[in-house]
Amino acid sequence: MPKRNSSRIKNKELHDSILVKKNSISEFIIEKLLFIAAVSSVVIIFFIIFFLLREGFRAFELLGIFNFVFGPEWVPVGTPERFGAFPLIVGTLLVTVGAMIFSIPLGIAGAIFISEIAPFKLKSILKPTFELLAGIPSVVYGFFGLVILTDWLRVTFNQPSGDSWLAGSIILGIMALPTIISVSEDAIASVPKEFKEASYGIGATKWQTISKVVVPAAISGITASIILGMGRAIGETMAVLMVTGNAPIIPSPITNVFSPIRTITGTLGIEMAETPVGSIHYSSLFGLAVILFAMVLIINIVAGRAMTKIKEIHHPSSRKKRFSFKISESQNRVIKYAILIAFLLGLAFEMYIWFNLTYSIAMLGMIILTYIILKKLSANYTQKIAFTIITLSAALIIFILAIILFDITSKGLPTLSWSFLTQYPSDIGRAGGIFPAIVGTLYLVAGAIAFALPLGVLGSIYLTEYAKEGKTTKIIRAAVDNLNGTPSIVFGLFGFAFLVLYLNIGISLIAGQLTLGFMILPTIIRTTEEALRSVPRSLREGSLAIGATKWRTIQKIVLPPALPGIITGTVLSIGRAVGETAPILFTAAVFSKRSITPSLFEPVMALPYHLYVLTTNVPGSREASYGTALVLLIMVIILYAIATLVRLKYWKTARMGSGSL
Amino acid sequence: MKKKKYALECKNLNLWYGENQALYDISMKVIKNKVTALIGPSGCGKSTLIRCFNRMNDTIDECKVDAELIFNNENIYSSNADVVKIRRKIGMVFQKPNPFPKSIYENIAYGPRTHGERKKEKLDKIVKKSLEAAALWDEVKDRLQKSAMGLSGGQQQRLCIARALAVEPDMILMDEPCSALDPIATTKIEDLIDELKKDYTVVIVTHNMQQAARISDYTGFMYLGKLIEFGETRKIFENPDEELTEKYIMGRFG
Numbered sequence: 001m002p003k004r005n006s007s008r009i010k011n012k013e014l015h016d017s018i019l020v021k022k023n024s025i026s027e028f029i030i031e032k033l034l035f036i037a038a039v040s041s042v043v044i045i046f047f048i049i050f051f052l053l054r055e056g057f058r059a060f061e062l063l064g065i066f067n068f069v070f071g072p073e074w075v076p077v078g079t080p081e082r083f084g085a086f087p088l089i090v091g092t093l094l095v096t097v098g099a100m101i102f103s104i105p106l107g108i109a110g111a112i113f114i115s116e117i118a119p120f121k122l123k124s125i126l127k128p129t130f131e132l133l134a135g136i137p138s139v140v141y142g143f144f145g146l147v148i149l150t151d152w153l154r155v156t157f158n159q160p161s162g163d164s165w166l167a168g169s170i171i172l173g174i175m176a177l178p179t180i181i182s183v184s185e186d187a188i189a190s191v192p193k194e195f196k197e198a199s200y201g202i203g204a205t206k207w208q209t210i211s212k213v214v215v216p217a218a219i220s221g222i223t224a225s226i227i228l229g230m231g232r233a234i235g236e237t238m239a240v241l242m243v244t245g246n247a248p249i250i251p252s253p254i255t256n257v258f259s260p261i262r263t264i265t266g267t268l269g270i271e272m273a274e275t276p277v278g279s280i281h282y283s284s285l286f287g288l289a290v291i292l293f294a295m296v297l298i299i300n301i302v303a304g305r306a307m308t309k310i311k312e313i314h315h316p317s318s319r320k321k322r323f324s325f326k327i328s329e330s331q332n333r334v335i336k337y338a339i340l341i342a343f344l345l346g347l348a349f350e351m352y353i354w355f356n357l358t359y360s361i362a363m364l365g366m367i368i369l370t371y372i373i374l375k376k377l378s379a380n381y382t383q384k385i386a387f388t389i390i391t392l393s394a395a396l397i398i399f400i401l402a403i404i405l406f407d408i409t410s411k412g413l414p415t416l417s418w419s420f421l422t423q424y425p426s427d428i429g430r431a432g433g434i435f436p437a438i439v440g441t442l443y444l445v446a447g448a449i450a451f452a453l454p455l456g457v458l459g460s461i462y463l464t465e466y467a468k469e470g471k472t473t474k475i476i477r478a479a480v481d482n483l484n485g486t487p488s489i490v491f492g493l494f495g496f497a498f499l500v501l502y503l504n505i506g507i508s509l510i511a512g513q514l515t516l517g518f519m520i521l522p523t524i525i526r527t528t529e530e531a532l533r534s535v536p537r538s539l540r541e542g543s544l545a546i547g548a549t550k551w552r553t554i555q556k557i558v559l560p561p562a563l564p565g566i567i568t569g570t571v572l573s574i575g576r577a578v579g580e581t582a583p584i585l586f587t588a589a590v591f592s593k594r595s596i597t598p599s600l601f602e603p604v605m606a607l608p609y610h611l612y613v614l615t616t617n618v619p620g621s622r623e624a625s626y627g628t629a630l631v632l633l634i635m636v637i638i639l640y641a642i643a644t645l646v647r648l649k650y651w652k653t654a655r656m657g658s659g660s661l
Numbered sequence: 662m663k664k665k666k667y668a669l670e671c672k673n674l675n676l677w678y679g680e681n682q683a684l685y686d687i688s689m690k691v692i693k694n695k696v697t698a699l700i701g702p703s704g705c706g707k708s709t710l711i712r713c714f715n716r717m718n719d720t721i722d723e724c725k726v727d728a729e730l731i732f733n734n735e736n737i738y739s740s741n742a743d744v745v746k747i748r749r750k751i752g753m754v755f756q757k758p759n760p761f762p763k764s765i766y767e768n769i770a771y772g773p774r775t776h777g778e779r780k781k782e783k784l785d786k787i788v789k790k791s792l793e794a795a796a797l798w799d800e801v802k803d804r805l806q807k808s809a810m811g812l813s814g815g816q817q818q819r820l821c822i823a824r825a826l827a828v829e830p831d832m833i834l835m836d837e838p839c840s841a842l843d844p845i846a847t848t849k850i851e852d853l854i855d856e857l858k859k860d861y862t863v864v865i866v867t868h869n870m871q872q873a874a875r876i877s878d879y880t881g882f883m884y885l886g887k888l889i890e891f892g893e894t895r896k897i898f899e900n901p902d903e904e905l906t907e908k909y910i911m912g913r914f915g
Contacts (some may be wrong), residue, residue: 018743545717
């Protein structure tokens with residue numbers, strides 16, 4: 001260990017001496033404050049886990065862990081009441097697997113299309129378009145699913161009801177698409193250009209390069225995208241709840257995709273509000289949340305590991321010792337075949353829906369046959385076929401988005417009027433307007449941002465500028481990652497147990513604002529951190545070298561160029577907060593309220609909740625629902641458009657900055 | 662009181678990156694108003710050493726330094742030394758030009774503002790004086806409000822020198838300031854360094870031996886984290902004491 005020598009020399013000119021620190025006290029206080037902001041994520045995740053366990057403990061204790069998890073029946077209001085989570089867990093898994101079968105092939109094809117096939121102009125349009133899929137609020141997906149999809153399934157397949165596993169999987173599959181596309185696309189784009197050039201250099205076709213070089217090199221990122229998409233699907237509440245029929249049964253036979261089904265999240269969403277606090281039912285709902293949290297935790301840990309692998313492969317850190325984390329040839333082959341089989345199963349599944357079993361087996365056989373023939377065909381021919389399939393997949397994604405947007409716009413537009421926006425609802429929402437819901441949503445979002453933005457930005461300044469990489473930063477980052485993966489309904493339960501009951505704030509605006517704030521905090525931290533890290537180190541050194549303090553360097557040199565990135569992240573967070581229903585379901589939202597004067601301690605109306613109640617509980621309110629859905633959609637699209645524009649402009653300036661050297 | 666001849670005295674400097682020691686027992690004296698060059702093959706630690714002189718290495722997490730560096734009779738590595746003041750008095754110019762993404766004027770004015778200068782006319786004067794001292798004034802005087810990113814690489818580097826001068830340091834450290842520049846821009850910077858030594862003490866790291874021979878008064882040769890030889894440039898280049906130095910100067914390795 002080096003030891004520090006103290007100065008032996010007496011200072012004559014105190015004023016000019018370098019040994020008299022001037023700014024150290026304020027710098028010290030600033031650092032401590034930033035540290036507190038950074039640690040808040042750890043505190044929040046700790047509180048979430050603590051309160052879930054605290055409230056759910058009794059269920060595990062009274063029923064026994066095994067009986068609770070594997071109990072075959074969920075009958076919360078029967079005599080005797082039975083709390084077996086098994087059918088709900090199976091339901092959650094089945095819906096998720098179905099969604100993955102649908103979204104993995106489409107998502108990967110979409111990612112390949114954007115990053116490798118689409119011309120630059122098309123790409124710059126497609127990327128934000130696909131991202132918009134992530135921006136559509138889940139309650140709007142649920143609404144669309146309930147009104148259009150389930151009806152279509154019922155008629156097309158001649159079923160008694162369209163509310164089913166299949167409907168849930170399709171909707172969830174669409175919702176998981178943007179995650180899969182964007183993470184896969186990042187992974188594909190980060191494959192070094194040299195790899196591709198080397199492949200072209202030996203005369204490989206574009207498709208050979210993509211399938212043999214690019215995709216294998218990006219495989220761990222693609223795997224991560226799939227796992228993250230799964231996490232999103234498992235944690236989704238509103239959309240699933242609205243389209244799956246919610247019967248807590250295991251489909252029989254297990255392949256019966258038209259069977260109604262019920263997920264953990266759906267159960268929480270439906271039953272939480274109507275359960276007496278402190279009852280065994282109440283406690284077992286929290287027990288369900290614990291199970292859900294554990295499932296998502298596992299998924300996120302696995303995804304996180306896959307992501308570190310990509311970083312280690314493409315950017316091996318030079319100073320630290322290198323991890324030999326390369327995916328081995330055999331692992332690579334396993335993953336490749338797993339994806340291929342998932343792809344084929346997906347196709348078979350989709351054909352099974354369209355046609356029937358014999359057809360689908362026949363088609364599957366033909367596809368495998370074609371594949372074998374293709375292997376013998378010339379490279380150019382294979383490329384043509386592969387590109388056609390990929391392009392069609394991308395087109396299908398656009399088509400899905402277009403249907404949703406067109407349906408809601410065309411049917412919502414007639415309702416949309418000045419009075420619809422400015423009047424109070426009447427006739428339990430069927431007539432009148434949605435003014436108090438708009439105002440309530442604005443209050444909720446404003447409060448959430450006022451809470452999460454300063455906390456998130458200050459916390460990420462600590463992480464990027466002050467923290468030494470070590471245990472503390474590892475813990476904070478793990479907390480942020482877990483917070484990011486926590487399902488929105490879990491935030492809702494936590495807000496209810498902690499804010500509404502434990503702190504005794506009651507169902508109120510502020511409880512909703514804080515719950516939404518907890519939810520968007522990780523997004524703000526991550527985007528801010530990314531923006532700060534993109535500011536070159538040399539700028540910081542330039543400022544420090546002329547004797548600027550660390551804090552002044554951050555304020556004047558680091559933050560300005562990072563601002564567009566921070567704004568983009570904030571706008572996207574607003575978009576998410578506007579559309580979220582689950583977190584405010586039990587913490588803030590009511591269906592009807594006369595006054596719009598803001599009171600922090602009273603409940604509010606909110607657009608997504610309004611749409612949810614109208615759709616599920618008010619017959620004959622179709623017009624008002626479409627109007628509300630359209631207003632929500634317009635708000636989100638505007639926010640996404642802002643975010644995209646800021647980012648585009650930022651890219652240009654960023655390019656100018658580095659290009660002139 | 663003895664006349665202060667040395668701008669900086671480095672005594673027994675040892676430096677570690679994590680577990681790996683990168684610099685071994687380095688002692689040298691930087692003489693006032695002279696140009697001191699550090700040469701050596703890449704990876705020998707010359708940039709790491711110069712970054713100790715204004716404690717720039719503090720910004721690297723794993724870097725540990727054990728040293729006594731006497732500047733103005735005070736130890737830079739004393740536990741109660743103020744790095745901010747050190748860096749104000751010992752300026753630095755980096756390998757790659759790193760102007761801030763601001764206007765030319767703001768790039769220069771940032772330093773004095775940081776140290777509390779608010780008056781517009783005073784700032785104007787400082788900007789003009791610094792740019793003149795960096796031999797850039799004539800080229801940019803008509804576009805002070807334009808972005809510094811629009812300047813050529815050589816101009817950017819002179820701007821960075823002007824930015825360092827604007828806070829009136831005693832000493833200027835230059836870490837391979839010409840390695841990203843073309844020969845004409847390099848010549849300009851070299852002329853500038855010759856001009857600067859009238860008022861400042863300059864320490865420059867360079868991988869270019871001819872450059873060291875052209876511009877420096879004293880030269881240190883480093884190899885594998887050790888200062889092999891230090892002395893007057895002429896002696897180092899014409900009659901070195903160490904065999905290793907001679908081999909390197911003759912171009913037999915490195």
